[in-house]
Amino acid sequence: MKHSSRKRGSGRRISALFVGGFLLVLLLSLKKVTTSSIIKSRLTSAGYSNDFASWWVAVSKMETANFTSILAVKFNNLFGMGVGPADSTASGKTIRPSDGQEFATYSMKADSVNDLILYLKRKGYPKTFDSVDSLVMFMKSKNYFIEDPADYLKAVKSWL
Numbered sequence: 001m002k003h004s005s006r007k008r009g010s011g012r013r014i015s016a017l018f019v020g021g022f023l024l025v026l027l028l029s030l031k032k033v034t035t036s037s038i039i040k041s042r043l044t045s046a047g048y049s050n051d052f053a054s055w056w057v058a059v060s061k062m063e064t065a066n067f068t069s070i071l072a073v074k075f076n077n078l079f080g081m082g083v084g085p086a087d088s089t090a091s092g093k094t095i096r097p098s099d100g101q102e103f104a105t106y107s108m109k110a111d112s113v114n115d116l117i118l119y120l121k122r123k124g125y126p127k128t129f130d131s132v133d134s135l136v137m138f139m140k141s142k143n144y145f146i147e148d149p150a151d152y153l154k155a156v157k158s159w160l
Contacts, residue, residue: 035060035067035078035109042113048120049128055135056116058159066159076106079116089115132156 036057043053056079063080064072071077075094083093083102089111090104106112123142129135136153139145145152 035072038109039078039113042110042117046117047127051132052128052135054160055129055132055156058132058156059139061159062155071103075103076109076112077103078109078112081112081115081119084115084119088118132160 039057039060040050040053043056044050048056060072060078061067063069064078067073067078071080071094081090081104083104084090088104089106091107091111092105093102094105095102104112104115106115125138125142129138133153136149136156140149140152147155
């Protein structure tokens with residue numbers, strides 16, 4: 001009896017080690033979903049270049065203080081988007097108390113990126129640019145931001 005009990009115990013240990021190893025491999029194989037990866041995958045899936053997607057990650061990081069702003073954390077607004085037209089993916093709006101400016105709110109981060117894609121299409125953005133400099137100049141021509149273009153570009157580049 002004691003002998004078969006020992007065999008059963010070692011069999012359980014082997015099973016536990018197997019299951020533990022399997023779970024470890026499974027966990028290591030799962031790709032961590034980050035805000036940056038959501039932005040990149042949505043933009044590239046919509047046909048925008050990898051560079052273009054990376055530059056918009058930098059824009060988002062700059063606009064949201066590396067995804068830590070209240071707009072990003074509480075309202076999933078990754079680009080400082082205002083309240084847009086009827087085709088917006090926004091779920092609502094919030095008002096900044098300091099100046100009364102209205103910003104879009106989103107149910108999920110992906111909705112914010114989807115709204116950016118609608119904006120890019122409405123404003124006629126090309127699918128890629130030669131450089132982040134040319135993207136920022138185009139953004140300025142479309143009134144995406146009000147700051148001095150050189151200052152905005154320097155801030156975006158700091159996140160690349």
